[in-house]
Amino acid sequence: xxxxSVPALVLFAALLIFPFVASFGPQSYLVSFGARxxxxxxxALSLDFLVGQCALxxxxxxxxxxIGAYAVVICSLLGVDDILLQMLAAVAxxxxxxxxxxxxxxxxxxxxxxxxxxxxxxxxxxxxxxxxALGGDDGYTLNDRxxxxxxxxxxxxxxxYYLCVGALVLAYLFLTRVVGSRFxxxxxxxxxxxxxxxxxxxxxxxxxxxxxxxSGAITAIAGVLxxxxxxxxxxxxxxxxxxxxxxxxxxxxxxxxxxxxxxGAIVYLTLDETLSQFTDQTHLLIGPILVAVALFGRRGxxxxxxxxxxx
Amino acid sequence: xxFALLAVQILNxxxxxxxxxxxxxGLTLTFGVMDFVNLAHGVQYMVGAYLAAMFASLxxxxxxxxxxxxxxxxxxxxxxxxxxYRRLYDRDHLSQILATFGIILFLNQAVKALWGAAPLSVPxxxxxxxxxxxxxxxxxxxxRIALIGAGLATAAALSLLINHTxxxxxxxxxxxxxxxVSALGxxxxxLFMVVFGFGAMLxxxxxxxxxxxxxxEPGMGDNLLILAFVVIVIGGLGSVRGxxxxxxxxxxxxxxxxxLGPTLLRLALPPAAAxxxxxxxxxxxxxxxMAAVLFLRPSGLFPIKR
Numbered sequence: 001x002x003x004x005s006v007p008a009l010v011l012f013a014a015l016l017i018f019p020f021v022a023s024f025g026p027q028s029y030l031v032s033f034g035a036r037x038x039x040x041x042x043x044a045l046s047l048d049f050l051v052g053q054c055a056l057x058x059x060x061x062x063x064x065x066x067i068g069a070y071a072v073v074i075c076s077l078l079g080v081d082d083i084l085l086q087m088l089a090a091v092a093x094x095x096x097x098x099x100x101x102x103x104x105x106x107x108x109x110x111x112x113x114x115x116x117x118x119x120x121x122x123x124x125x126x127x128x129x130x131x132x133a134l135g136g137d138d139g140y141t142l143n144d145r146x147x148x149x150x151x152x153x154x155x156x157x158x159x160x161y162y163l164c165v166g167a168l169v170l171a172y173l174f175l176t177r178v179v180g181s182r183f184x185x186x187x188x189x190x191x192x193x194x195x196x197x198x199x200x201x202x203x204x205x206x207x208x209x210x211x212x213x214x215s216g217a218i219t220a221i222a223g224v225l226x227x228x229x230x231x232x233x234x235x236x237x238x239x240x241x242x243x244x245x246x247x248x249x250x251x252x253x254x255x256x257x258x259x260x261x262x263x264g265a266i267v268y269l270t271l272d273e274t275l276s277q278f279t280d281q282t283h284l285l286i287g288p289i290l291v292a293v294a295l296f297g298r299r300g301x302x303x304x305x306x307x308x309x310x311x
Numbered sequence: 312x313x314f315a316l317l318a319v320q321i322l323n324x325x326x327x328x329x330x331x332x333x334x335x336x337g338l339t340l341t342f343g344v345m346d347f348v349n350l351a352h353g354v355q356y357m358v359g360a361y362l363a364a365m366f367a368s369l370x371x372x373x374x375x376x377x378x379x380x381x382x383x384x385x386x387x388x389x390x391x392x393x394x395x396y397r398r399l400y401d402r403d404h405l406s407q408i409l410a411t412f413g414i415i416l417f418l419n420q421a422v423k424a425l426w427g428a429a430p431l432s433v434p435x436x437x438x439x440x441x442x443x444x445x446x447x448x449x450x451x452x453x454x455r456i457a458l459i460g461a462g463l464a465t466a467a468a469l470s471l472l473i474n475h476t477x478x479x480x481x482x483x484x485x486x487x488x489x490x491x492v493s494a495l496g497x498x499x500x501x502l503f504m505v506v507f508g509f510g511a512m513l514x515x516x517x518x519x520x521x522x523x524x525x526x527x528e529p530g531m532g533d534n535l536l537i538l539a540f541v542v543i544v545i546g547g548l549g550s551v552r553g554x555x556x557x558x559x560x561x562x563x564x565x566x567x568x569x570x571l572g573p574t575l576l577r578l579a580l581p582p583a584a585a586x587x588x589x590x591x592x593x594x595x596x597x598x599x600x601m602a603a604v605l606f607l608r609p610s611g612l613f614p615i616k617r
Contacts, residue, residue, distance in 0.1 A: 051405070057404055057405060057408065059408070101602075103606075104602045104605040104606045105605065107605055107606065107609035108544075108605060108609040108610055110404070111342055111346070111348060111404065111548065112544060112548070112605070112609070112610070114348060114404065114408070115540040115541075115543060115544050116540075116544055116601065116602075116605060118537060118540055119537060119540055119541050119544065119598055119601055120598060120602075122537050122598070123594075123595050123598035123599075126594035126595060127591055127594075127595060129594075130587075130590045130591040130594065131587075131591065132587070240533070240537060241533075244350075244408075244412045244415075247405075247408060247409070247412070248409060248412060251405050251406075251408075251409045252409075255405060281420050281423075281424055282420075283416040283417060283419065283420035284417060284420045284421060284424065286413070286416055286417075287413040287414060287415070287416035287417025287418075287420065288413065288417060289413070290409050290410065290412060290413025290416070291395055291409075291410045291413040291414060291417075293409060293413075294399065294402075294406045294407070294409040294410035294413065295395070295398055295399070295406075295410065
């Protein structure tokens with residue numbers, strides 16, 4: 001038990017009992033919103049791994065959501081409707097894209113990485129806009145949810161919710177293990193002092209490239225789930241605003257604690273959803289809130305709760 | 312594909328290029344001099360276009376709208392600098408991204424709330440509204456030629472300003488080593504403010520220039536912002552000369568790729584495949600170019616020597 005694991009436990013326990021609590025309200029709406037929140041939490045979590053552990057600010061992470069979502073479309077066009085196989089395909093595709101773009105983006109550092117990740121994300125966006133076989137700009141509607149081991153149980157919203165939360169918990173456990181491993185410590189050393197890490201024999205490039213692939217692959221799993229949640233896939237999934245929102249969730253939660261990103265995603269989506277009940281001009285309020293958080297909230301929600309945050 | 316059509320596409324590409332330069336010039340300096348990630352630079356271009364549209368409908372004249380837009384865009388940039396940016400210079404990139412992303416969300420929605428979601432149009436000035444015959448069979452709108460001319464003239468003026476004035480010298484020095492410039496007694500904060508305001512004015516100028524030929528709408532700056540990033544990565548952070556050359560390259564390659572790509576591919580592929588491949592590849596060309604530059608010259612074609 002580290003001091004980091006208590007808030008994470010509370011958070012995941014709350015997610016696990018959420019459907020029971022939701023049954024006292026409009027359950028199907030709440031559970032479907034909860035699944036969406038868990039999916040974005042998964043994406044924000046994997047982005048936080050990259051931002052917090054490697055100080056690599058990827059502004060193109062929505063591209064991996066898109067890769068995962070389109071993996072579902074392409075798999076189902078090919079007749080593969082098992083969600084685990086779809087995730088496998090998504091992970092492979094995302095890793096290839098991450099390795100290819102990371103190979104060039106990581107050659108220059110800092111601001112270049114931000115700008116080039118944004119540009120590569122946009123490149124993928126335009127590619128999928130142009131692919132008319134996959135619906136182009138209009139997107140592609142999926143008739144059914146994917147199946148799990150040949151069974152159609154995911155059609156139930158509650159079952160699907162637990163699949164999303166399960167994926168989130170597994171990813172969290174996996175990433176905390178990675179952070180604590182020799183590999184993760186090397187990443188931390190490279191982030192804190194690249195020169196010294198290099199002197200100790202850790203070349204940053206292969207470590208950072210591997211981290212990019214891990215983070216991209218997990219986000220692609222979130223993309224597979226997102227396609228199933230909305231039963232619709234469009235290039236808008238990977239728009240640069242979406243990448244920006246993922247960054248916002250990560251920063252809002254507090255970079256570097258992993259569970260902070262989960263909380264940040266939930267808080268951001270809840271804020272957006274709540275405000276949109278009252279006005280359709282939510283951005284007029286969210287924009288200034290983000291500016292205020294940037295100016296005054298130094299370490300995000302995780303920092304405010306007194307834990308985590310290493311960046 | 313006739314020669315006349317090719318010439319038209321080259322002019323269109325130049326037009327996109329000078330537009331990108333006007334946006335990228337200010338942005339590359341804010342990156343280079345201040346190490347500040349300003350995502351909100353694209354909305355400053357949008358604000359310029361909206362200001363021009365507003366002043367044009369108030370005064371009825373494009374020219375007075377243009378003259379009024381410049382100081383307003385400058386003032387707008389300075390206000391943003393004063394209220395938000397100057398508190399973020401010493402902070403990490405994440406805080407800068409968060410704040411400027413918030414500004415984008417706010418301003419995109421704000422112009423929608425103020426002027427509606429429907430695109431606005433600005434009447435073209437009478438003096439420039441015709442077309443001229445560049446060669447037999449090739450008519451090209453005068454306004455677009457004037458736009459290219461205005462962009463290139465601005466680039467020349469900017470180059471004079473940066474290479475041959477005291478302020479320009481300080482900006483160049485700031486892009487190379489801000490700490491040293493500060494230690495030598497230059498008020499680096501004021502220098503930052505000047506660069507910011509000037510960059511905002513250039514972006515606003517670009518917005519006002521395109522207002523008569525593009526629709527003025529919320530979010531119009533977003534795509535150009537990303538193209539400007541591509542330009543900066545190719546040209547090299549902080550280099551205005553690099554921004555000019557990269558902007559023209561990106562403008563020409565993007566425009567020519569979209570216009571000629573499918574035709575050229577048809578030489579090698581069956582028509583249907585060629586048209587799909589053309590439509591897919593053309594928008595990706597500039598990003599592939601960026602990847603190639605990153606691969607061969609990781610700090611851009613014209614890196615600032617540190």
